């Protein structure tokens with residue numbers, strides 16, 4: 342049935358052309374007139390979906406998937422899949438769409454490389470992390486179905502999507518995850534159930550035989566451990582002060598982790614918290630656990646956060662040039678401290694959470710040659726108000 346080297350039907354040719362020049366309007370118009378399957382091939386055995394993925398064009402990919410494009414279809418001579426092309430484009434959202442549509446992340450090309458390995462090869466680290474952290478929704482939905490003798494499922498149905506979203510997160514900085522939880526309160530409100538499901542998912546990853554995924558197992562353990570810690574703060578808060586708002590729990594947690602140690606900048610408390618988390622990983626025989634412990638107990642150990650990040654998201658090179666949010670580690674944050682311009686934040690929330698640390702450095706940097714004799718007079722307004730606050734509550 343193949344039309345070998347014959348002319349492609351005009352409509353198919355124009356679809357490929359529109360993708361080639363990233364013309365979405367034209368693409369949408371021709372596709373609307375095109376009847377039948379969208380899984381047709383160009384002369385290289387590539388589908389329209391593969392071309393759109395390679396272009397990193399999210400809208401085109403979405404439209405083709407809506408039209409029933411087969412995400413694993415293709416006759417590319419080097420066995421590249423749509424996900425391989427999406428990975429090469431470096432557009433993580435395109436990869437996420439393809440994965441949601443059932444793209445197999447384990448498929449290898451003719452040189453034995455998976456999509457995420459190809460993304461790593463060309464330096465698309467966020468895409469690598471997106472693919473490696475991907476979990477199909479049904480892995481979580483599984484726990485919302487009554488099993489065996491159960492009278493109720495492990496996870497109420499309304500928590501499937503929030504938990505799925507939480508688990509897919511690529512930034513594993515504890516403050517970023519805490520802020521994420523603040524925006525989806527249902528997970529914290531049902532902390533015990535969520536922790537139980539994460540423990541079960543962790544166990545499941547370790548008992549898949551040949552498909553054992555130690556890294557994902559550790560990630561589930563890590564997420565569960567973090568929720569438990571925040572949940573414990575919440576419990577204490579509820580006991581001591583019934584009027585506390587929910588976001589204060591996140592604030593207590595974030596400020597505890599961001600508090601600098603004696604040297605003024607090392608995050609000793611965060612390090613201790615994360616080391617405890619590694620220590621409590623229940624699968625101590627596995628390679629991943631051994632690697633983390635070896636690294637954490639080495640002579641000049643890296644921060645536990647970077648050890649955990651490397652474990653979950655893979656080693657990355659040349660990262661020094663990328664700016665990070667000082668609060669939550671998010672890459673390429675949108676805002677700078679307007680006073681000193683030397684630190685960056687995602688938004689006001691992140692800046693606010695970090696102010697108790699940054700205020701000293703900020704005043705130092707922004708008060709250009711400040712005479713030392715004046716330093717005592719130069720009391721920071723925020724510090725003063727927090728002192729007043731303490732006077733009232735204390």
Ligand SMILES: [Zn+2]
Nearest residue numbers: 666669687691
């Ligand atoms: Zn941030």
Ligand SMILES: [Zn+2]
Nearest residue numbers: 678680681703
């Ligand atoms: Zn500043």
